[in-house]
Amino acid sequence: MTTVLEMRNISKYFPGVIANENINFILKKGEIHTILGENGAGKSTLMNILSGLYRPDSGHLLLNGQNIHISSPHDAGQKGIGMVHQHFRLSEKHTAFENIIIEYNKLTFFPDKKKLYKEINDICNKFGLSIDLHHKIYELSIGDQQKVEIIKTLINDPQIMIFDEPTAVLSSSETDTLFSVLQSLKQSGYSIIFISHKLDEVLRISDRITILSRAHVIDSIENHEVTKEVLAEKMIGRKIFFKIQKDSIFHKENIIELKNATTYNNKGLIAIDSLDIEIKKGEIFGLAGVSGNGQVELAEILFGLRKMECEYYKYNNHVINKPSPKTMMKLGIRLIPSDRKLVGSAIGLSIPENFILNRFKHNYFSYRFFLKTRNIHNKSRESTEKFQIKHHNFKNPVRDLSGGNLQKVIVAREIDSDPEVLIAVYPTRGLDIGAIENFQRVFIDEQKKGKTIILISEEIEEIMSLSDRIGVMYKGKILKVWDKDKVSRNELSLALGGVV
């Protein structure tokens, strides 16, 4: 196989940070080449160099053996490098078709829409990207939106396609579809760079795997030469235990009882439909479900963030009349929200400031009108060390942190607040296995201290290994609740689709 792209000794430094150092990387024609690494290992920087957002401080880029410079994302597109971004760059109020043609390099002022439509349709059919081009973006599912992103890249006929953590936002069936698309792209001769930190997926799809850790290339291996355990060790730098050992604990006493609750989502549609739920004191209650079935809303009504109607909402057998975050936090119920950037943190503020986000009125952090800056700093220094939060400067806004580190700040804060009940929504989403393992240990430790945890997750593995009881949400209702050892993985998978 011929080499399409070569990166030689690429280095990139940001003030105070080594992002990439002496990176060597070879992409062959028609292969799917994975770049694997933890959050903050330097994957994104490397891809941004390739897509023209950053310029390397040293090193060379060779495209088909030719030395090239990429001056901008547009230039990258011209040279045949297309990128499918993790965060979609789509205009919500325009149709898929409009979003696609606006990216078309050869777009004229008065485009021949019929011809373009046919061309795009051909691309769709060829690679199995079936979507309705006339739908507006907000009407499409996340998976379909990603297809639009892919078509956007394909229409300019690239040689190399970069997929930046494409599965992070997808459900498992959507991931399957994506992988079949990737396979057919590969068959057609496209060279693909696939970025991920999910080991199972990586092993499923890639031909070659290059592992990045702390700004350096650790190894570059053929897929068939390697196992999950080896990959993980190379990536994290230590051994990982994939099975969390945990004894099931069963309790009788209810800590939370919610009867006949109904609420609406942001679009005004019913999100939770006369739902009943009981949480036992001291358990980890795992709530599984395909996203969009009301799990997030359930967490929000339990925490008092969202208005609801219900017969009663009891905590420790006391009826809560007006649930609000304030009252819930007083009672000892805390939430790790699913949206860590808009809800869980104030991204323009520093780590210490985020560390007191929902407890700044605590005696330790403030007195009457003023904050106790020294205490706040001490406490957050303690926690950043305990949770190994990587940061450049304490005072920098947390938006500079990687997603995983930001999540660590949030989880650290909530755990440190010593809650009685912790509602954790997708706590490990987008994190690398090292961090996931840490979090799972933290949750188990909390349970050992007698705390109750409601774990909402889309990862069946996670739910199954942590929970004492497992519930499945489907269309705004709890479909069924099982004791952990009375349900199989298969049964759960079926239940996610509404089959009991």
Add this chain to the structure above:
Amino acid sequence: MKRLTIIVLIALFSMIGCKKTNDQFKVAFVYVGSVNDGGWTASHDEGRLEIEKMFPDVQTSYVENVPEGAEAERIITTFAKKGFNVIFTASFGFMDPTINVAKKFPETVFMHCSGYKRAENVGTYFGRMYQAKYLAGIVAGKMTVTNKIGYIAPHPIPEVIRHINAFTLGARKVNPEASVRVIWTNSWFDIQKEKEAAYSLIEVGTDILASGCDSSAALVVAEEKGVKCIGYDSDARAVAKNTFLTAPMWNWISVYADIVGKAKNKEISDYTNVDYWNGLETNVIKLAPLSDLVPQDVKNIVTDTTQLIIQGEEKIFTGPLKKQDGSDFLSENEVADDGTLLSMMFFVEGVNGVIPLN
């Protein structure tokens, strides 16, 4: 790069050194409007330009569009600080700022237009515009068919009321049936309001529009609606070719030349009693040449009346006159003195309108 910076800096600072140091006699003008407003401010600026021609050794400067109030005070102060010898402040609203600044600069001569406060170094100047308004009134009275004449007035202050009254007296002298409808804009210069006023005056059936405001907006409307019109401040017949009759106008050069000449030679030591208030005889006010729409007999009346006023044989505010409410103003042959004119806060008979009082 560094060298370039140094060179630029040196060049910059040597410029300061180069600046002309002159001991020329300097005269400043502070205007409330824009020098090309085709009205009040333009008439003053014509005077300024004339001064530059007449006195080659006099340097003049001006600032236009100066808001009345604290801003004006700063600009007048800056002029005084820069060593200007005479400062003309050409709006009624500059009165208090002028007085305030004058206290701090006893060496500078201040001349305030249209006000009544004076001091050792503050004089006032104005003109008997009501005489020209009277002549314009005669034209309007003769030319109206509906006997309704419209008058767009700025602020309800004695000066303006005096003008309206004189205009009305002129109209009713030649046409006792005529009445003058007044609309206030509450602004010296506001094109939009003047237009609106013009439209509403035409709507109530006036067939001649007279403007007392600074812009030519009313004339534009008159031309559009085909209604005859009388301008103010300057000869703006160009904007109303088919409807323009005449315009009472200012001609400040005689006043400015006199003041600048005297101030240069330091002829006046105390300005407390310096108050220029002349009429048709000095040419500080005049009537723009009557247009071809005006018949010869009317032209003759205007010419004759002008002569009578200049010779002092005809006084405009002469009894018997009644106020708007029907009470007596002046008895038979009684002539209003200047004090009465300067504090006139009522309309005479024949004016259709209200003075908004405190």
Add this chain to the structure above:
Amino acid sequence: MIIFGYYIVLKKKLRTSQSSRFFALFSGVVLSLILSGFIFLLNKTNPFEVFTSSFFAIFGSLYGITETFLIAIPIAACALAVGVAAMIKIWNIGAEGQFVAGALGAGISGVYFSFLPSGLLIPLMFTSGILFSMILGVIPGILKAMLNVNEILVTLMLNYMATLFMLFLLYGPLKGLDNFPYSKYIPDNTFLPLLFSSRLHVGVFIVIIIAIILYFFMKKSIWGYELRVLGESYKAARYAGIGVKRNIILIMVISAAIAGVGGILEVIGVQHRLQPSIAQGYGFTGIIVSWLSKNNPLTTLWVSFLIAGLFVSGSDMQISYSLPTSIIKVFQGIVFLSILASDIFTDYYISLEKK
């Protein structure tokens, strides 16, 4: 972009500080001087002479400095008002109206209660001015918090209401001497003390103190912290148990009161009476200043001073070079545009990279 074999690249700064703010502004000023220089050349005036002369008009004498400070007071008050609200993403376009309301409150009580001793009258003028302006703040605040009515529209409309209401009063019951739309003067003994025998009054300290208090509160107080969280995300605030509605109303009221203080100072410090031209667009200038100073109250102070300098130099250019106002307006427009455009250099810097 490539020039002489170098790439010109915009890079994000790691930290933005007061000094980077200053240099961004400075580069904007330089850019505007170059651009407007051509306009002065077209008008056959030596631009260097104009610029140096206006520079000295502002900084060259105590008089220039005090006059600049004097104009900076109302601008800073309005900018602080806009900035406080913008802190939590509330866009208060109504500083102009609130400024007028403050002036109105002070003016009305000053005129009608002129018989009171100054020790009573001055506090009365301040309280009524602040109350008047607060009314203009509480209306958009409640509408926004309770009904989610766009505060931009409400505050914008209230500007006209406040100004027209003032005109109504000035042409009616408040009309003073000469039948001109001016109120009577407030009593002499209520005039604020002047500094350096100039027109600059002690109100300048009031504005500086307000800015310092705001800065301190934002950094150190619980309430300031709540506001900073709100400024990041209302959802995060709700999650953190911070009262969103309460704070929106509160901040609108405080914002309006600060603008109102500007109006009060203008009446008792400078004009000593009410008149139609009392606000002169300070409220709108304040929006630009607050934007340029990124809502930092201390930055607001010196940015206000620079913008005030722009106005002072504008009239100096007219006086010294007889430039028409239209040219001055163009010049000021160029300066505003350039410094707004160069604002990018606060957060980014240009770097040249070899090919």
